[in-house]
Each structure stands twice: as C-alpha cells, then as structure tokens.
Amino acid sequence: MSSRPLVCPSCATSYPLDERFCPDCRMPLVYAGAQAIEEPLTPTHERVRKIKPQYADGELVRVAGGRNQAEAEFIQGLLLEEGVPSLLRRSAGFDVPDYLAAGPRDVLVPASGAATARDILLQSDLAPTEGSAPIASPWRVAAALLGALALVALIVWLGTDVLA
Ligand SMILES: [Zn+2]
Incomplete structure (x- = not known):
C-alpha cells in the first residue's frame, strides 16, 4: 500500500x-x-438545510391532507423543496396503532409558512399516489411535538374539512 x-x-x-x-x-x-x-449529508441535515427560517414560525396549521403516509410524505417533500417545514399527523382514528402506514394524514406547517404552502399545493399537480410501500415515518419526531400541539391541531382539525 x-x-x-x-x-x-x-x-x-x-x-x-x-x-x-x-x-x-x-x-x-x-x-x-x-x-x-466530505461526508454526505444525512437526510435529516439535508432537510434542515432546506428549511427557510421565515417559514418556521408560529403554531402548526393544517394545509393539506394525504390519504396515506406515502401521499402525505409526497406533499411534505413538495413543501420542503420551497423551504417550508412540515409535520405529518394521523388525521383521525386515534385508536389505530401508529405503526400502520395506512390511513389519512394531515400535513401541518408553521403558521408563517401556511400561505406559501397553500400556494405550492395549488400550483402543484398533486396527482394521487397509490403507493403502498411502507415508508419510514417521521413519527418519533412528530410524536414528541404532538403533546404540545394536540390541542391546537385538534382545533384546526375540527375547523377544517377533511380532504377525501
Ligand atoms: Zn482512474
């Protein structure tokens, strides 16, 4: 050598x-x-790097819904490309185990990014994805935040129509 x-x-x-x-x-x-x-950036670092701070303030509000985890993550990816961070949250059925990938998801973004997020979603061709592949979910992160956000999210949820 x-x-x-x-x-x-x-x-x-x-x-x-x-x-x-x-x-x-x-x-x-x-x-x-x-x-x-250079060490390749981890996916987490990559996500953090894309987030624009001006879209990361305020309480989380629901801007979209996915019919399943994969669809919600697709929406999440679209938002992140424009710098808007988001969390996914199981829409309903609190009795359903978290590890199931099925079931609708809410896409929540900080209030300061909500308008931008809605614009992105309006401009995007949100073709339905029927993907059923199990995807590692950000649930551990989401779950850590859900305690503090549950009340706000519930209010948002009650005041928002469910996307079919
Ligand atoms: Zn060579």
Whole structure:
C-alpha cells in the first residue's frame, strides 16, 4: 500500500509515486488519505438545510391532507423543496396503532409558512399516489411535538374539512 500512495479520484486505482495521471481516466492522481472527502449529508441535515427560517414560525396549521403516509410524505417533500417545514399527523382514528402506514394524514406547517404552502399545493399537480410501500415515518419526531400541539391541531382539525 505504501508503495502505491497515489490514487485516481475517479476509479480509485492506486499508483506509485512516479505516476501523475490515471491512464484510464486521464485524471490527475491524488494522495490516498489526502482527499477532501466530505461526508454526505444525512437526510435529516439535508432537510434542515432546506428549511427557510421565515417559514418556521408560529403554531402548526393544517394545509393539506394525504390519504396515506406515502401521499402525505409526497406533499411534505413538495413543501420542503420551497423551504417550508412540515409535520405529518394521523388525521383521525386515534385508536389505530401508529405503526400502520395506512390511513389519512394531515400535513401541518408553521403558521408563517401556511400561505406559501397553500400556494405550492395549488400550483402543484398533486396527482394521487397509490403507493403502498411502507415508508419510514417521521413519527418519533412528530410524536414528541404532538403533546404540545394536540390541542391546537385538534382545533384546526375540527375547523377544517377533511380532504377525501
Ligand atoms: Zn482512474
């Protein structure tokens, strides 16, 4: 290994010090271990990075509903692309175990992002998705917040029509 301290940054083949370029890739060789390899952002960091602070203030309000977890997460992704953070919440059926992916979901956003979120949803082609694949849910995060939000959410829920 020490006799071949250079590596091609493209194909990762190692070379001795007297080489300068990878003959296969025509890439200049770099010292192994000296590469500035950035750790890929975790999905969580990626989400946080996208959130615009001006959309993250205020109480959560319901702006949309998904017919299941997958659909709600699709909506959540659309909102996040524009910087609006959101939480998903099981719409009804508090007697249904949380681990079930079925069942409608509310999409809740902070009050300061609600208008933007509604615009996004209006402009988006929210084609129904029938995806039934189980998706890891953000429920642990949501559940931690639900205690404080339950009353507000319930009021919002009672005052809002259910999207069929
Ligand atoms: Zn190469």
